[in-house]
Amino acid sequence: MRSFSILLHALCPTIIISSAHAAQQKRQESPGLLINPPGFFPLPTPHAPRPEPLISSQPQSEQFTLNLSNIQGDILISPSAVNIAFSNSGLELLLGVTNLTASGDPFAAGQASDAFNLGDPSPIQNNWIPGFVDTAALHGVFLIGAQNTSLANDVLDQIISYLNDSIVEIYSLQASARPGDKEGHEHFGYLDGISQPGISGFTTNPVNGQVVIPPGIILLGEEGDPVVRPEWAQDGSFLVFRQMQQLVPEFDTFLTNNALMIPEITTLEEGRDLLGARMMGRANRAFPLSDNLTLAADPNLNNDFNYTLTDDNSLCPFASHIRKSYPRSDLDETTVDNLHRIMRASTPYGPEVTAEETASNTTTFDRGLAFGDLWL
Numbered sequence: 353m354r355s356f357s358i359l360l361h362a363l364c365p366t367i368i369i370s371s372a373h374a375a376q377q378k379r380q381e382s383p384g385l386l387i388n389p390p391g392f393f394p395l396p397t398p399h400a401p402r403p404e405p406l407i408s409s410q411p412q413s414e415q416f417t418l419n420l421s422n423i424q425g426d427i428l429i430s431p432s433a434v435n436i437a438f439s440n441s442g443l444e445l446l447l448g449v450t451n452l453t454a455s456g457d458p459f460a461a462g463q464a465s466d467a468f469n470l471g472d473p474s475p476i477q478n479n480w481i482p483g484f485v486d487t488a489a490l491h492g493v494f495l496i497g498a499q500n501t502s503l504a505n506d507v508l509d510q511i512i513s514y515l516n517d518s519i520v521e522i523y524s525l526q527a528s529a530r531p532g533d534k535e536g537h538e539h540f541g542y543l544d545g546i547s548q549p550g551i552s553g554f555t556t557n558p559v560n561g562q563v564v565i566p567p568g569i570i571l572l573g574e575e576g577d578p579v580v581r582p583e584w585a586q587d588g589s590f591l592v593f594r595q596m597q598q599l600v601p602e603f604d605t606f607l608t609n610n611a612l613m614i615p616e617i618t619t620l621e622e623g624r625d626l627l628g629a630r631m632m633g634r635a636n637r638a639f640p641l642s643d644n645l646t647l648a649a650d651p652n653l654n655n656d657f658n659y660t661l662t663d664d665n666s667l668c669p670f671a672s673h674i675r676k677s678y679p680r681s682d683l684d685e686t687t688v689d690n691l692h693r694i695m696r697a698s699t700p701y702g703p704e705v706t707a708e709e710t711a712s713n714t715t716t717f718d719r720g721l722a723f724g725d726l727w728l
């Protein structure tokens with residue numbers, strides 16, 4: 353996504369979402385707001401044929417399409433898009449009910465109650481943005497995607513003027529794709545957003561290695577959702593948002609100090625990149641040992657792998673980020689892990705690392721990943 357804003361907000365008892373604005377968005381025609389750097393699969397187009405539902409992994413193709421009777425198709429070709437998500441307390445206020453969900457339900461409990469399991473340093477009050485801490489006071493979030501920051505700000509102004517004093521802004525964050533050839537790369541330097549599940553009914557031609565999952569794994573109440581949902585939840589999803597700070601100069605220093613050296617074979621730079629690749633599970637630049645730039649830039653090759661050949665740590669360590677977050681063939685891909693697949697939509701926030709920060713190996717400016725994902 354080119355530019356992205358998030359606004360956490362608290363509701364006063366009523367909220368109006370303007371349908372006129374939605375209609376206006378539908379009419380706008382322009383290049384899409386999503387980025388498409390080398391290595392990403394081609395974005396859906398408005399002119400592609402309507403897809404047939406799929407239920408399993410399909411062979412390769414070069415085109416992706418979306419169901420254009422669905423709003424998502426519209427979002428991709430618009431210069432801006434707005435997504436609104438409510439917390440449990442926000443929904444209760446909006447619907448005028450209490451006990452919307454059963455006590456102890458993770459949605460009602462909120463992310464803060466799970467901070468320990470997420471590995472967040474304790475107490476969270478010392479480490480979390482204050483606006484994220486009080487789950488009950490946080491009623492929802494607007495995610496605004498746009499082709500540039502100025503357009504994102506315009507949309508934000510429109511939302512605020514529509515809703516006036518029926519909302520209170522708790523926190524906002526602006527994020528955007530990194531510049532030039534870093535587009536699509538997160539701040540540590542790795543291309544991000546390569547691996548996404550395909551969705552049956554939307555994804556007609558998956559790239560190699562992409563597993564197509566039933567829509568109910570992402571969309572509530574659709575085929576494959578193992579839970580019976582209330583009517584208001586139909587075709588919604590759960591949005592998880594995390595703002596994660598990245599200490600880039602410190603990360604680079606760690607890699608340099610712990611470079612994986614093979615005497616008389618690796619240079620310091622290669623050893624450093626090799627350690628980074630082993631931590632992430634993906635490489636961030638060419639090193640002659642095993643990296644292959646042609647493969648990396650081909651969406652039909654760069655995600656076409658699993659771990660069946662390496663049931664040990666010899667190629668991709670168990671502890672690498674990608675192997676932990678999606679173990680692929682380490683688990684039965686038709687069952688357990690697919691029920692926990694997520695759609696990731698992360699955007700870097702904060703400025704590029706400055707020369708001063710690199711020289712001092714110390715972060716001065718806040719930067720990281722605005723991480724949003726959808727799941728059941």
Ligand code: HEM
Binds near residue numbers: 542694
């Ligand atoms: C600052 C924090 C993070 C960074 C820098 C980061 C970076 C990356 C990168 C570079 C990739 C490989 C590119 C790709 O396959 O698309 C990746 C993959 C992935 N990440 Fe993250 N990530 C972060 C946080 C998270 C979090 C919090 C989660 C889950 C809750 C997560 C889940 C995943 C998943 C599921 C994949 C795909 C794995 C695969 O299919 O092989 N990431 N991440």
